[in-house]
Amino acid sequence: MRLAGRAHSINSTVRTLIARNFNALPIIDISALIQDDKSSSAVDCTAAELHKACRDVGFFYIKGHGMPDAVTEGVRREARRWFELPASAKQQIALGPQTAYRGYQQLGANVTRYDGGFQRDWHEAIDLYKEETDMAASPVHGRNQWPHHCPAFEGALRQYIDGCLHIGQAVMRGIARGLGLQPGYFETAKGGSTTADSSYWVTRVIHYPPLEQGAATTGSPQAAPGREIDRSVQLSCGEHTDYGLLTLVNQDPDIPALQVKNARGEWISAAPIPGTFVCNIGDMMRVYTNGEYTPTLHRVVNTDPSCSRVSVPFFYETSFDAEVAPIPALLQPGEAPKCAPVRYGRHLESKVLSNFELEPQADIVAG
Numbered sequence: 001m002r003l004a005g006r007a008h009s010i011n012s013t014v015r016t017l018i019a020r021n022f023n024a025l026p027i028i029d030i031s032a033l034i035q036d037d038k039s040s041s042a043v044d045c046t047a048a049e050l051h052k053a054c055r056d057v058g059f060f061y062i063k064g065h066g067m068p069d070a071v072t073e074g075v076r077r078e079a080r081r082w083f084e085l086p087a088s089a090k091q092q093i094a095l096g097p098q099t100a101y102r103g104y105q106q107l108g109a110n111v112t113r114y115d116g117g118f119q120r121d122w123h124e125a126i127d128l129y130k131e132e133t134d135m136a137a138s139p140v141h142g143r144n145q146w147p148h149h150c151p152a153f154e155g156a157l158r159q160y161i162d163g164c165l166h167i168g169q170a171v172m173r174g175i176a177r178g179l180g181l182q183p184g185y186f187e188t189a190k191g192g193s194t195t196a197d198s199s200y201w202v203t204r205v206i207h208y209p210p211l212e213q214g215a216a217t218t219g220s221p222q223a224a225p226g227r228e229i230d231r232s233v234q235l236s237c238g239e240h241t242d243y244g245l246l247t248l249v250n251q252d253p254d255i256p257a258l259q260v261k262n263a264r265g266e267w268i269s270a271a272p273i274p275g276t277f278v279c280n281i282g283d284m285m286r287v288y289t290n291g292e293y294t295p296t297l298h299r300v301v302n303t304d305p306s307c308s309r310v311s312v313p314f315f316y317e318t319s320f321d322a323e324v325a326p327i328p329a330l331l332q333p334g335e336a337p338k339c340a341p342v343r344y345g346r347h348l349e350s351k352v353l354s355n356f357e358l359e360p361q362a363d364i365v366a367g
């Protein structure tokens with residue numbers, strides 16, 4: 001566990017820079033958190049491992065999460081079948097401003113900001129969020145477009161989301177403890193409580209076809225002015241950090257494609273390990289910890305021309321209205337917060353509204 005007298009923040013910044021030269025991602029068994037064994041020293045050990053992983057890497061695998069393989073595999077299998085449907089069937093649940101950005105996005109519709117320009121992501125996906133009917137309050141509020149015509153897929157997704165909410169809450173209890181806070185800190189946080197019920201969760205069901213032969217996947221893309229798309233580089237998903245608290249990635253086995261950037265700028269593979277989720281912290285954790293935990297850049301590059309990959313990341317987030325600010329108990333006496341408070345919902349809106357190309361591109365062949 002963390003001790004009360006903490007190093008001055010300059011030291012902690014230096015330590016973070018050194019420590020972020022990781023070559024591999026830690027694997028953390030969270031079974032003690034899932035069992036919620038309050039008295040157990042196993043919970044303290046797990047919390048200490050989470051603390052080190054969040055501070056030094058920002059990414060880790062979790063095992064012992066209790067979600068049966070049948071659920072993680074089932075949702076990927078049903079997703080794969082759904083993506084094989086004809087484009088016209090998939091377009092019936094197409095997303096746009098009128099669907100609160102919930103539903104299907106075809107190959108190339110998602111873009112990632114890059115040094116002032118934009119780069120097209122080579123994936124198709126279904127985006128779902130916590131349902132919120134007060135549509136006037138946000139452009140992302142609305143109902144989901146569930147794949148109603150595939151009841152097995154819809155059922156698998158709902159079961160998967162319930163399970164992920166439970167795991168997300170348990171891991172956040174461990175992270176709170178690792179920070180020296182009450183385990184339920186994020187559940188009762190002053191700026192907005194985050195529980196399995198209140199989390200403004202997101203899930204993306206993603207299909208990554210192989211990259212086109214000869215596509216450039218390395219090198220620095222040209223900065224493009226305004227919203228111009230840089231076509232010199234093709235990545236399955238461009239380099240980014242996630243927007244909220246905690247991401248859980250359920251990925252196809254045997255296809256290493258997710259890559260995590262260390263402080264030397266090297267890409268470290270987050271290759272699939274059966275029975276685990278890859279976990280990472282998002283932008284809100286940087287604010288809560290006043291920069292001690294920074295979200296790690298990552299990208300997806302599916303270069304194997306014989307493999308098409310499915311992943312189902314689940315984003316466990318704060319409530320939509322949460323006012324996220326540095327946690328006072330984590331500051332040194334007299335230390336001024338350096339991270340400005342953020343309303344999570346506003347941050348999410350700004351990301352989502354810049355993620356889609358508004359005009360369909362003639363050079364994209366609908367999958």
Ligand SMILES: N=C(N)NCCCC[C@H](N)C(=O)O
Pocket residue numbers: 110111112113121202237238240241242243244315351355
């Ligand atoms: N909900 C989350 N975190 N989604 C992450 C997607 C990252 C890619 C997106 N085009 C972007 O530029 O952010």
Ligand SMILES: O=C(O)CCC(=O)C(=O)O
Pocket residue numbers: 204206237242249251258298299300311312313
């Ligand atoms: O597909 C993956 O492995 C991760 C995708 C991702 O980083 C995201 O959607 O935020």
Ligand SMILES: [Fe+2]
Pocket residue numbers: 240241242298
């Ligand atoms: Fe991500």
